[in-house]
Amino acid sequence: MVNIKESSMENKEVNEEINEKRRITPEKALEMLRSEGLDVTLEQANNILDFLRKLANITVTKYLKRRG
Numbered sequence: 408m409v410n411i412k413e414s415s416m417e418n419k420e421v422n423e424e425i426n427e428k429r430r431i432t433p434e435k436a437l438e439m440l441r442s443e444g445l446d447v448t449l450e451q452a453n454n455i456l457d458f459l460r461k462l463a464n465i466t467v468t469k470y471l472k473r474r475g
Contacts, residue, residue, distance in 0.1 A: 431456060 431439075433453035440447050440455070447455070 433449055433456060436456050437447065437449050437452040440452055
């Protein structure tokens with residue numbers, strides 16, 4: 408049986424690895440959002456980044472399907 412805590416820690420490590428490869432880090436997103444007057448936590452900034460990445464992937468996928 409998988410230990411949920413261990414699984415969560417592994418997922419966090421994978422997410423941190425992925426974030427290192429991306430241009431906008433949660434910390435940078437936090438800075439950008441706060442500069443626009445939005446009071447968010449680091450976790451919220453990370454969630455916003457995840458959402459925007461998913462939205463971008465969906466948009467690109469739909470575009471490429473229509474085109475191809």
